[in-house]
Amino acid sequence: MLDMLVAGGGYVGLAIAVAVKQAAPHLQVEVIEAAPAGAWEKDERASAIIAAAARMLEVFGIWKEIEPDAQPIARMIVTDSRTSDPVRPVFLTFDGEVEEGKPFAHMIPNVSIVRALRGAAERLGIPIRHGLSATGFQSESTRCTVSLSDGSTQETRLLVACDGVRSRLRDMAGIRTVKWDYGQSGIVATVAHERPHEGVAEEHFLPSGPFAILPLTGNRASLVWTERTSEAERLVASDDLVFEEELQRRFGHKLGELRLVGGRRAFPLGLTLARAFVAPRFALAGDAAHGIHPISGQGLNLGFKDVAALAETVVEGDRLGLDIGALNVLERYQSWRRFDTFRMGVTTDVLNRLFSNDITPIRIARDFGLGIVDRLPGLKTYFIDQAAGKTGEGGPRLLAGEAI
Incomplete structure (x- = not known):
């Protein structure tokens, strides 16, 4: 019988397995992943990794492996304008350091993160079984029996579901959700540009939704471009020339001519x-x-953040001789994470509704608010600390760069 079975071999699933196994080598941990081996290598996206997450990756011993591909974000600029506006005034700027020499975030290709986590899992002896998913499970007093897609079963003390936003395991567990669709899709692409970005990230609030330009190593940037779903589908289906022309209208000319690198995809957005x-x-x-x-x-x-909280909950429970799958043990993880997640979900929902429109009174009010924040150093420091994942006393130790 396993101690922990992780369903989902992406960044979060791998990180949970690594965190627990590194801190408690005697625990039997296994990962199952529905995608075939090597599928992760086709991911062309990049992600912003905040300072707290980078500290956790340092504890795993893999940050040095990731760092050559990591672009520090030196500064963040926020504008609010229409696509047709000849000038986009800057309403808010954030300096990128939370402490000297430590940026609040890095932009990192997803493949670099997964490659490093897979290497750590291999060194720790964590099996990763590809082409295998959980089709059902039955929780009992001392174990959970998981039915697998190959017809076999696996017993474990704890099943961790990392199977995505449309999680089948969440539904099987009878856990309900708060859920709605924004009618928007996020277009993700990578572009090369003529002039250096100098580590500056930009977020342009356009009437159809936010348009984020996030710096990558070299003269490259990762885009997260929000459009109404029908328009996003049209843009993704268009040829490269049309796509690049539409992109240049939104991106502007400060970095020179743009060229699409790799493919582009659109993902439906919701809460x-x-x-x-x-x-x-x-x-x-x-x-x-x-x-x-x-x-x-x-x-x-x-x-x-889920990784840090759940790993600490499991490892400390095991050290105390407790049953790591018992509900009273797992409730510590829930108490750590549920409020923070709800707060972030509400914040992003309000921001998206506030900025994804072109209603003049709302534009005036939100631009005034951005200007007020820009003139209050203490408030800006608070926001950058929150963005960097600063936890303070009582937070999971991994996020502070401390081993469990």
């Missing part, structure tokens, strides 16, 4: 918040627990 994060012998983590709008760039980082 999904699980009403509970745990059940007997069962825990949700990552997108299975929460799917939020990318307006704040915090989606993956919420998942990494």
